Amino acid sequence: MLYALCDNTMKNFFLSLKTTVWTLLALIGFFFIGSYMMPVHRDVFGPMSDLLLFQWIERFAAANPWQAWWFFASFAALVLLTINTIVCSIQAVIGRWTRRDFLLRIAPQVIHIGFLFILLAHLLGAGWGYRLSGFMPQGTLAQGLPEGRALHLVEVRIVTDEKGFPTDWSASVVLYENGVKVTSGVLGPNRPLFYNGMGVYLKNIDFSRGPAAILMVNRDPGAILALVGGLLFMLGSAMLLVLKWKKT
Amino acid sequence: MYYILFILYPLALYRSRLIIAALVLHAGLIISSAITYGRIPLIGLHDTLGFLTFFICVIFLITSWSRGRDLFSYLSLALMLLLLAGSAASPVMDGPLPPVLKTIWFELHVILSFIAYALFAVAAVLGILHLVQQEEASEPIQYRLILLGYVLFSVAIIFGGIWAHLAWGAYWLWTPKELWTTIVWLWYSLYLHARLVRGWTGKPVAWMGIIGFVIVLFTYVGVGLLMKSSHEF
Structure with a gap:
């Protein structure tokens, strides 16, 4: 009896739109606090985007709980929102269907799936993969990269306008795997080099001590999932927009 | 001129x-x-x-x-x-x-964001009308504008994510600007969900439409002036 009562209360809680509304409000509050904590505690939050999120949690957030509490609270709110989204979507899908309201009922679920894919992508990217960056003078070789790879920076180039303002820059690189050349390319702003799920990025150039570049290699196993989630979100949103527009 | x-x-x-x-x-x-x-x-x-x-x-x-x-x-x-x-x-x-901005993803990201901001702005004005003049007809129009703005803003965020992935190798960066952009998105998600809850329709959602635009203005102008972020060019 008590079990059934608890079970029902739990089900109603996770099925409730009020849970969605209050969780969203709480999440907004935590992010609001976080946006003020981040610039104040740069020593804690500065490396947040340079490391994998789980690495950052282990090295910085766990050691500074008074500064990072809003992050853990946001994480808890996102977990609650995820359960709420899944339960509500399942309920909507297993409910009674009519031909007339099929699209109107499926569109929010497509949006929800897109949202869940994006969250899952963040989770995968937070814990798996790698992100390494470093300063490389022209002509040097960075060895010991993950998956037996090495990167050779062949040349750094900069293009300036007549006033000396840099208008473009690039870096030619060669990628090796187990000592064998596998690919090469020219990196630039918005022009990374991809090889088997790994991205090579030109973060910056530096001519102060001779031609050099700051390069980054990363593997984000969630990136494709995030893209699929984004596409699903756009598809569901477009469907919902057309249907609701007609209805109202 | x-x-x-x-x-x-x-x-x-x-x-x-x-x-x-x-x-x-x-x-x-x-x-x-x-x-x-x-x-x-x-x-x-x-x-x-x-x-x-x-x-x-x-x-x-x-x-x-x-x-x-x-x-x-x-x-x-x-x-x-x-x-x-x-x-x-x-x-x-x-x-x-700047070279990092020379991409179609940047242009789409910004243009769609500002069309969404404009929709949120007019929706806020309609919210004031609903509250001050008790004009019932303004609320459904406010909803339509916010729904369209929300969809365009979501697409703008997705395009921004694609651009960030190509430029910096991460579709999401932990900076105050990104947090505030997410706050804007969460706020309008909240609006769209709250409108379905009994007791939140009418005046509460009209207020939410107004507050939403205040958050948009802070995200757009305030964060750039007060906080360091990846959106400094």
Whole structure:
């Protein structure tokens, strides 16, 4: 009896739109606090985007709980929102269907799936993969990269306008795997080099001590999932927009 | 030429369709800037506030097509003139585009964001109308504008994520600007969900539409001025 009562209360809680509304409000509050904590505690939050999120949690957030509490609270709110989204979507899908309201009922679920894919992508990217960056003078070789790879920076180039303002820059690189050349390319702003799920990025150039570049290699196993989630979100949103527009 | 807009825009108070002249001139100024600098003028407060004013004007024109001169026109015009003044007072960024911004993803990200901001702005004005004049008809229009704005803003975020992945190898960066962008998105998600909850319809959601635009303004102007982020160019 008590079990059934608890079970029902739990089900109603996770099925409730009020849970969605209050969780969203709480999440907004935590992010609001976080946006003020981040610039104040740069020593804690500065490396947040340079490391994998789980690495950052282990090295910085766990050691500074008074500064990072809003992050853990946001994480808890996102977990609650995820359960709420899944339960509500399942309920909507297993409910009674009519031909007339099929699209109107499926569109929010497509949006929800897109949202869940994006969250899952963040989770995968937070814990798996790698992100390494470093300063490389022209002509040097960075060895010991993950998956037996090495990167050779062949040349750094900069293009300036007549006033000396840099208008473009690039870096030619060669990628090796187990000592064998596998690919090469020219990196630039918005022009990374991809090889088997790994991205090579030109973060910056530096001519102060001779031609050099700051390069980054990363593997984000969630990136494709995030893209699929984004596409699903756009598809569901477009469907919902057309249907609701007609209805109202 | 820019200052003629300060005369042309208020003409909408005389007859709303006269604003078309202001709109045509404003479009001409944006196009001439684009030709002069060889890029769509989307950098800095001068460009973007002007862009935002232009889109608010377009949405105002469509929304007020069958309305007479009323509180909606006064409030919308006041907002447009305020943003235009902000644009005129801000320095013009006349240099070449930083290389990282030379991508279609940046242009789509910014243009869609500002169309969404403009929709949220007019929705906020309609929210005031609902609260002050108890105009029931304004709430469904507010909902439509916010729904369209939400979809465009979501697409803008997704395009921004694709751009960030190509530029920095991460579709999400932990900076105050990204957090505030997410706050805007969460706030309007909250609006769309709250509208379905009994007791939240009517005045509460009208208020949410107004507060939403305040958050948008802070995200757009306040965060850039007060906090360091990846959106500094």
